[in-house]
Amino acid sequence: MKPISLPIALRIAGQPVVLIGEGEGAIAKSRLLRARDAQVRYVGDEPSLVEQFGQAQDSPSVMVGARACFVASDDPDTVSRAVDMARAAGVTLNVMDRPELCEFTVPAIVERGPVQVSIATDGTSPVLARLLRARIESWLPQGFVRLVDLAARWQDRVRRGTANLSDRRRLWEAALTGPIANQAMAGDDAGADQSMQSMLDGQAQAAGEVYLVGAGPGDAELLTLKGLRLLQQADVVLYDALVSQDVIDLARRDAVLEDVGKRRGHCPMPQGAITDRIIEWARQGKRVCRLKGGDPYLFGRGGEEALALVEAQIPFQTVPGISSAAGISAQAGIPLTHRGIARSVRFVTGHLAGGSLPADWQRLVDQQETLVLYMALHHLPAIQASLLAAGVAADTPVALIQNGARANQQVWVTQVDHCAEAAAAIDPDHGPTLVMVGQVVSLREQLGVGTNLADATARSWMLNA
Numbered sequence: 001m002k003p004i005s006l007p008i009a010l011r012i013a014g015q016p017v018v019l020i021g022e023g024e025g026a027i028a029k030s031r032l033l034r035a036r037d038a039q040v041r042y043v044g045d046e047p048s049l050v051e052q053f054g055q056a057q058d059s060p061s062v063m064v065g066a067r068a069c070f071v072a073s074d075d076p077d078t079v080s081r082a083v084d085m086a087r088a089a090g091v092t093l094n095v096m097d098r099p100e101l102c103e104f105t106v107p108a109i110v111e112r113g114p115v116q117v118s119i120a121t122d123g124t125s126p127v128l129a130r131l132l133r134a135r136i137e138s139w140l141p142q143g144f145v146r147l148v149d150l151a152a153r154w155q156d157r158v159r160r161g162t163a164n165l166s167d168r169r170r171l172w173e174a175a176l177t178g179p180i181a182n183q184a185m186a187g188d189d190a191g192a193d194q195s196m197q198s199m200l201d202g203q204a205q206a207a208g209e210v211y212l213v214g215a216g217p218g219d220a221e222l223l224t225l226k227g228l229r230l231l232q233q234a235d236v237v238l239y240d241a242l243v244s245q246d247v248i249d250l251a252r253r254d255a256v257l258e259d260v261g262k263r264r265g266h267c268p269m270p271q272g273a274i275t276d277r278i279i280e281w282a283r284q285g286k287r288v289c290r291l292k293g294g295d296p297y298l299f300g301r302g303g304e305e306a307l308a309l310v311e312a313q314i315p316f317q318t319v320p321g322i323s324s325a326a327g328i329s330a331q332a333g334i335p336l337t338h339r340g341i342a343r344s345v346r347f348v349t350g351h352l353a354g355g356s357l358p359a360d361w362q363r364l365v366d367q368q369e370t371l372v373l374y375m376a377l378h379h380l381p382a383i384q385a386s387l388l389a390a391g392v393a394a395d396t397p398v399a400l401i402q403n404g405a406r407a408n409q410q411v412w413v414t415q416v417d418h419c420a421e422a423a424a425a426i427d428p429d430h431g432p433t434l435v436m437v438g439q440v441v442s443l444r445e446q447l448g449v450g451t452n453l454a455d456a457t458a459r460s461w462m463l464n465a
Contacts (some may be wrong), residue, residue, distance in 0.1 A: 005105065005122050013037040018056075018091065020082045022046040025072035025096045033070070039065065044073075044081075059392040062091035068104070072096040080298050099123030105154065108133035113145035122346045138225050139232070143185035147176055150184045154196050161200045171199060178287060179209050179315065187308050205409040208282035210309055214295040214321015215239075217328045217405035220246035228320045234289035236281045238274065240300075242293025242432055244322075244406055251289070271301060275308045282314045293432075294324040299349055299374050312327050323347075325372040329406030333448030335440050342370045342440045350376025350383065350435070357382055361390040370438035381420040388436070392416055397441035403431035412442060 010235065017038040019029055030053070033040050038098070041062050042053040056062045063069065069086040071094065073079055083101055086093040094398045095101040097211065099122065107118035108129040119129045151172070162168040175196060183192040211230040216222035223231075229248060231237065237251045242262025245388055246388055251257060260274045269277070296302025296318055308314045325347055329336050336345040348364060350357075350373045357379055358364070364371060366385065376383055377400070388394065394417035402410045408431070414422040426433060 003122055005120065007107065007120055009116070009118075010068070010104075012067055013313055015039060016041055016065055018043065018062055018066045018069040018086070019049070019053075019072070020044060020069065020078065021072035021096070022049075023072065023074070027139060029070045029072050029096075029106075030154065031150060038067075054253050060085050060088060063091045066091045068092050068094065070094050070096075070106075081459055097126075110136045110140060112142070113148045115144070115148055115416045138228060141185065141225060143187075146184045146187065146189075147181055150180075150189075150192055150196070151176070153193070154200075158196075158200065175199065181233075182209075182317070191307075192199055198297075201330045202375040208285045208287065208314065210278055210288045210290060210305075210314055210316040211294045211319060212284050212290045212305060212316060213292065213319045214300070214323075215243045215247045215291050215293055216322040217294060217331075218242075218244040218246075218403065219327070219331070219405045220244065220250060222322045222327055222405065223247055223250070224319060224321065230317065230319060231289050231291065233287060235286040237289045237291055238278060238281075240289040240293050243291050247291070271304065275305050278305060279314060282312075292321070294327075295321045298325075298347065299321050301430075324374065324404065324432075324434055325436075328401050328409075329372075329436065331405040331409060332399065332401050333446075334399055334436060335443060335447070336370050336372070338440050338443060340440055341368070341443075343368045345370040345372060346370050348380050349373065349374050357386065361386040365390045365392050367393075367396075367439070370436065370440050373435040373437065375432075376435045377426060377428055380435065383435075384416060384420045387416055392437070396437060397439060397446065398422075399436040399441045400426060400433055401436070402426060402433040404434055406431075411444070411448070413441060 012033070015038055017033055018041045019026060019033065020043040022044045023046065024296055026044060026049060030040065030049055040053045041056040042049050043058050043062060069081055069082065069091045071080070071082045073096070079095060079098065079101070083093065083095065093101065093103045094106060099105065102123055105120055105123040107120035108126070110117040110133055117140070119132045119136070121129050133230055158168060158171060162171060180192050180195045180199070182372075183195060184359075185273050211234060213227045213230055214224070215227070231251055234251065234255055236256045236258070237248070238258045238260045239248055241259075248257065258267045258277070260277065262269070278290055290305060292300040292302060294300060297320070302318060306316060306318060325336065325345070337343065344366070346364060346369055348358060348371060373383065394415065396416045398414050398416055398419040400412040400414070400419070400422055412422050412426070428444070
């Protein structure tokens, strides 16, 4: 279907605008008009609008000199009269939920200071426009307005200091998508101004930086807004095996993607080599996103990489992610803690460096504590024996959750004395498996019915379009 309207930006500050109608639609339109300092002539009986604007006469004279007319009413007679008056006066018209009567439509709007992004569907689907608006809201952080302020401060100086339009465009692209942009959005105006001056003076070489980003447990909608912003501005993305494809697909189309994931029995790039690779890319002036499943500092070895970056004097940011334990347990319908059942939670790696098991199981055992085991599936027979030997009741519930927080999530509920047998039936090559031990697992029978991943496919277009 070809578009039939042309999006425009209409200045209505100080201009008379007619608003006719009552109810939520009229109130919503009034907020839109007040935010733009329009002189509203209100025709209707909505008490809050009468209080704000007074009550204009319901006659053709209300249209004289008006810039536009908005009609928000379900009453056919009100709509018909408003349309007749507006058309007789030559006033451009918008009628809520009646696209066939509209001479213009009002888009869904994302605002960041003077920057406005509008989404219009020719009046055919306002709901779809609002859904798209929600997606764009996530792309444009609230701090984005500080970039506008930066551009305003430097517009004249950049124009005077650059020889031609191409140089100016390259300078602005570098400033608004790299470290200077991060300084500005963090509120460091002095640092951003200093960096801009250095760039303008030709003193600054392209500076690399690193983002240690937690990708969450799998569902792309659980990625934080800051993580999404940095992922989408990265030149290079180094991602783990635990990061879902839905999250990887959110990277820029022209970004270099490198799989540096370690899998059981297969470690093509040891941790030291990964760290060296991060530093190598950053020293080439690239923006590097180190994308990790869950949270970078919870069994993600993000601390090791951060220390190496400090030593190499490379600037970096750490963006926390929803941990696998928090995200997966919620999607599986299992609380980590619950009054009267579990007063604490403990996160434990299922194997140590070199493949050995933790030795202090006695210290890890508490009937009122939830035990969450990462990377434990392969060692579950030995873990089962250790738990029983430490005094854990044989009938303590256990959940094995494979591909948690993803559309293909599977959950097996068993108990300690049968968990090794249940683990043997799970193919580890089909995805990562989290193990939860504790009485909270018994709540899944009630809470699991409220957990629905079936809409993941329906939501994927919003994330991957």
